[in-house]
Amino acid sequence: VARIVEVEAYVDSYHGVPDLAAHSAKGVTPRTQVIFGPPGHAYVYLIYGMYECLNIVAEPDGRPGCVLIRALEPLAGFGNPQPRLNGPGKLTRSLGISRSEHYGADLTRGPLFLTDAFPCQFEVDITPRIGINHSIDFPLRFCVRNSSYVSKRVPVQIETSS
DNA sequence: TGGCTGATGCCCT
């Protein structure tokens, strides 16, 4: 059991400006097809030849859009010492998430299950996304404020919410 | 503390 504390959104367009950092910007390919499918499914891709990254498809069927899971706070079921899940490549390695086993997986049921059964209140920091070279200004990274489990300190605080 | 670099596989042109 783990809590999501940091995500980034990859969208079709932001206020009418195309999101060139999104993999779906290149259109439907064998790699990106699941992003155009129904929401609640896993988009898993390989980055830099060695790290798998987990996304959750987050737009209606037929439209592209997904959320990259960048950091988790371990809650239960992890050994001692707890693994650090503060990075998209690290958390998939710790959880055993891979393209071969999880590409397109239904996250509304099954072993990788998304739930709101552990609610809590928190404030959100909104910042630019990390590690990209296109559409770098879009404020689409969302972190739990003051969480020690995020991948990086918040570089710029753009806005807050709850 | 912060910046650079190598490792490494695959997708798309």
Add this chain to the structure above:
DNA sequence: GGGCATCAGCCAA
């Protein structure tokens, strides 16, 4: 063949 939604280790200060 170029570039990539990363990370750990190294180095200088």
